Each structure stands twice: as structure tokens, then as C-alpha cells.
Amino acid sequence: MDLQTRIALTTGTALLTCVLAVAGVHAYAAGRARRQALVERLAATGQLTGPGGRRRRFAGLDRRLRRTALGRRLGLRLTATGLDITPGEFFVWMLAAVAGLWLVGQAALAPFFGPIAGLLGVWAAVQFLNWQRQKRIERFINQLPELARILANAAHAGLALRTALGLAAEELEAPAGEELAKVSHQLALGASMDDALGELAERLPSRELVVLVTTLVLSHRAGGQVVSALRNLTETLEERKETRREVRTQLAQVSMTSYAVPVLGVGSLFLMNGVQDGALDRMTGSPLGQAAVLIAFGLYAVGFFLIRRMSRIDV
Known part of the structure; x- marks a missing residue:
């Protein structure tokens, strides 16, 4: 191979390398621009929240949950609240709270109150979403x-x-x-x-x-x-x-009364168990005592909803 051929081959290789480098830089810049546009579009539609799309936990669970009707409704509710959390994350935190309340109710009161405390945890999570949504609606109004x-x-x-x-x-x-x-x-x-x-x-x-x-x-x-x-x-x-x-x-005083009623009921259980240790164990050890506890919780729930209903005035 003579000198002229080597010079031509080296020059051609250098030019090809420069062209490929420019094309690579252009493709990289275009890819970053498309990614940023996708992140902004998903953030605007509520599918991706947080600045720049923060890394989400429990991504696999979140994908599976969004395929269900419950997950879709939960996603819409979270979007309405404006919270920076995915349905999968909220579901996991709710399960953790339910498990914690279950253990606390079982250890502090009696084993019978564990499932009841877990159900109260689910209700509290739903009420929290409703409260956040209503607060955002009020701010928007x-x-x-x-x-x-x-x-x-x-x-x-x-x-x-x-x-x-x-x-x-x-x-x-x-x-x-x-x-x-x-x-x-x-x-x-x-x-x-x-x-x-x-x-x-x-x-x-x-x-x-x-x-x-x-x-x-x-x-x-x-x-x-x-x-x-x-x-x-x-x-x-x-x-x-x-x-x-x-x-x-x-109506602020009436609203506080509606929340004070169930709190007094739960507080009376702790007071009863504190005055006489093991009283709740003996009371919930029979079907009659369990039925009495469930009826009492039902009456407290009815009182809460009736007070909330009577204090609701549509303006």
C-alpha cells in the first residue's frame, strides 16, 4: 500500500469518525429532549409526579395495581389529592399502618380488637384521602x-x-x-x-x-x-x-363533636382495661361480649355519620 492510499484511508476514517461522533451527539441530545418531554407530559397528566420524576418505590406492585379497577380508582383519587405518591406506595403504606394498628390493638386491649383496629386503619386511610381531596377542592374554589x-x-x-x-x-x-x-x-x-x-x-x-x-x-x-x-x-x-x-x-364545633364521639368510645376501652387489667379479655372471651362490642362500635359509627350528615350544608 503506497503513501497516497494510506493518507486517503486515514483521512476517510477520520471523517467517518467525526460524522459518527456528530450523529451520536445529535441522537443523545434528541433522546434527552424526548425523555424530558415525556416526563413533563406524564407529570402533567398525573401519571408521574415529583420534580423530574423521582424514583418510585414498589414499581412492580404499582404496575399490577394500576391494571385493576381498584388501582385505577385509587390513582384518580390520589391525582385529585395532589399527593406525590403512587397507588402502589399508598397501598403498601396503608398495609403497614393496618398491620401496626392490628398489633397495637391486640397487645394493648385484647386479641379480639386486632381485626377491628385493622379495619379502622383502612377507614382512616380512606378518610385521609377524602380529607386531602376536599382540602384541595376548597383551595381551588x-x-x-x-x-x-x-x-x-x-x-x-x-x-x-x-x-x-x-x-x-x-x-x-x-x-x-x-x-x-x-x-x-x-x-x-x-x-x-x-x-x-x-x-x-x-x-x-x-x-x-x-x-x-x-x-x-x-x-x-x-x-x-x-x-x-x-x-x-x-x-x-x-x-x-x-x-x-x-x-x-x-359548623366547626359540630365537626369536632363528630370526631370526639368515636374517640371517647375508644378511650373508654383503654380506661376500662387500665382500671382492671384483663377486663377486655374476659369480656370478649364470650360470644355475648363480642356481640356487645360490635354493637357498641356500630352505634358509635352511626352517631359519627349522623352528626356529619346533619352538619353538612350545601352552599
């Missing part, structure tokens, strides 16, 4: 007047509804900003305005949000005086916000 005001100003400036929703998502804090960001992302992916806003109303159900969604959907379909409608709705939402605050303040 409090932001609705400002949301309607932003949308009215954007419509008055001639902006389209999609653009106005994106602007409101940037201006408002959580949870309204996060929920509107999900709506904007769904619209960018090709979802219709009716479907995106309808899913928002399903995640955070409330009369105020239904009225706002209905106004936006009708204005998007048929046009009309959306600016005046949104401004009138802003005033109405402000009034309802103050009314809800007054009603919640008036």
Missing part, C-alpha cells in the same frame, strides 16, 4: 374568583380561550395552576376543550367549578358575551366564597 378574573381580562384583550388558560396556569399558584397546566397540556396533545375541562370538573367536583366550566364550554362553542359573563361570575364566586367561609366557621 378559593382561587376560582381570581381565575375567572384572569380569563375575563384575557378575553377582553382578544386572546383565545386556550391561550387564556395557559396564561392563568402560569399566573396562579397550586392547585389551580397545576390543574390548568394539565388542561393546557391535554389541549396541546389534541384533546377537545369539552373533554379537558370535563376531566378537570371530575377531578375537583364542586358547583362553582361546574358553573365556570359550563360557561367556558358554551362560550367556546357558540361565542357570545363571554367577558361580561365571566365578570358577573367573578362577583358571584366572591360572594359564595365568603358565604362558605361563614358556614364553615359556624
